[in-house]
Amino acid sequence: MHFEITILGNGSATPTFQRHPSAQVLRVDDRVYLIDCGEGTQMQMGRYKVKSHRIMHIFISHLHGDHYLGLMGLLSSMHLQGRTTELHIYAHRELQSIIEYQMEVSHTRLRYPLVFHWHENIKGHSLFEDDHITVEPIPLEHRIPCVGFLFREKPRPVKLKPGVVEKYRIPYEAIESIKSGSDFTDSQGNVIASIDLTMPPSRQRSYAYCSDTLYNKAIEQKVRKVDVLYHETTFMHDLLERANETFHTTSLQAGMLANNAEIGKLLIGHFSARYSSATPLLEEARMHFPNAEVAEEGMTYAVE
Ligand SMILES: [Zn+2]
Ligand SMILES: [Zn+2]
Numbered sequence: 001m002h003f004e005i006t007i008l009g010n011g012s013a014t015p016t017f018q019r020h021p022s023a024q025v026l027r028v029d030d031r032v033y034l035i036d037c038g039e040g041t042q043m044q045m046g047r048y049k050v051k052s053h054r055i056m057h058i059f060i061s062h063l064h065g066d067h068y069l070g071l072m073g074l075l076s077s078m079h080l081q082g083r084t085t086e087l088h089i090y091a092h093r094e095l096q097s098i099i100e101y102q103m104e105v106s107h108t109r110l111r112y113p114l115v116f117h118w119h120e121n122i123k124g125h126s127l128f129e130d131d132h133i134t135v136e137p138i139p140l141e142h143r144i145p146c147v148g149f150l151f152r153e154k155p156r157p158v159k160l161k162p163g164v165v166e167k168y169r170i171p172y173e174a175i176e177s178i179k180s181g182s183d184f185t186d187s188q189g190n191v192i193a194s195i196d197l198t199m200p201p202s203r204q205r206s207y208a209y210c211s212d213t214l215y216n217k218a219i220e221q222k223v224r225k226v227d228v229l230y231h232e233t234t235f236m237h238d239l240l241e242r243a244n245e246t247f248h249t250t251s252l253q254a255g256m257l258a259n260n261a262e263i264g265k266l267l268i269g270h271f272s273a274r275y276s277s278a279t280p281l282l283e284e285a286r287m288h289f290p291n292a293e294v295a296e297e298g299m300t301y302a303v304e
Contacts, residue, residue, distance in 0.1 A: 255288035
């Protein structure tokens with residue numbers, strides 16, 4: 001089953017010719033989840049073959065423009081393309097008024113239901129779940145309320161080992177109970193243990209998305225041992241003061257966080273427009289955490 005992330009934008013607030021503002025898609029099997037939707041996201045989706053009709057859920061971290069200004073255009077295009085299926089948006093409550101006001105002044109009545117879920121209403125640890133994944137909020141520390149997202153795969157079903165059905169003549173009705181741990185008794189009265197008939201379920205994969213935030217120890221706990229962490233690194237560490245003023249993280253800090261949290265792989269992005277190349281940021285992150293990569297636009301990273 002696919003569990004992979006495609007980067008649509010890795011820049012920050014000021015536009016540049018090289019980078020688009022934040023947006024990425026997570027693909028889990030045939031589901032596509034959009035995470036943030038900066039300006040130009042729908043053009044990037046076209047460029048990298050992301051089909052908008054497959055998106056049912058959009059997660060917006062916060063209401064700085066570089067994380068949501070592409071949303072109105074995308075919603076309008078979905079309407080013009082004749083979409084009728086429900087679309088769910090997870091965001092801070094003000095986004096609903098912002099979108100509805102734009103609809104109102106343009107006399108637009110969407111053909112599809114748009115359902116808002118406010119971050120302010122999050123109770124406990126779950127923001128969303130379906131039969132493939134759960135999404136938990138990650139509290140971030142930014143100039144305005146900001147939430148990261150932790151996507152975890154749900155436990156995958158136990159499977160029978162290849163060939164055992166034929167070998168032991170297992171009737172169809174017995175399969176579910178073997179999968180749930182019962183032993184099987186064949187027609188000669190031989191007992192075959194469930195463990196000899198089944199394969200252990202695959203490991204549950206996880207992906208954490210931390211958009212704009214100050215370096216914060218609490219995040220380490222939340223993203224502990226995730227397979228892949230995307231973390232913003234807007235500045236290099238010589239601009240720590242600027243990072244603190246604007247509630248951002250340096251690449252050195254993101255590397256430290258990745259190392260302390262014992263994650264699998266770090267992807268860095270949300271670079272300030274002052275950096276024409278991301279290489280120095282990457283080198284700095286790798287000082288503490290060697291398995292770091294730049295989240296390159298158009299690239300797909302498997303979560304494994
Ligand atoms: Zn931002
Ligand atoms: Zn921001």
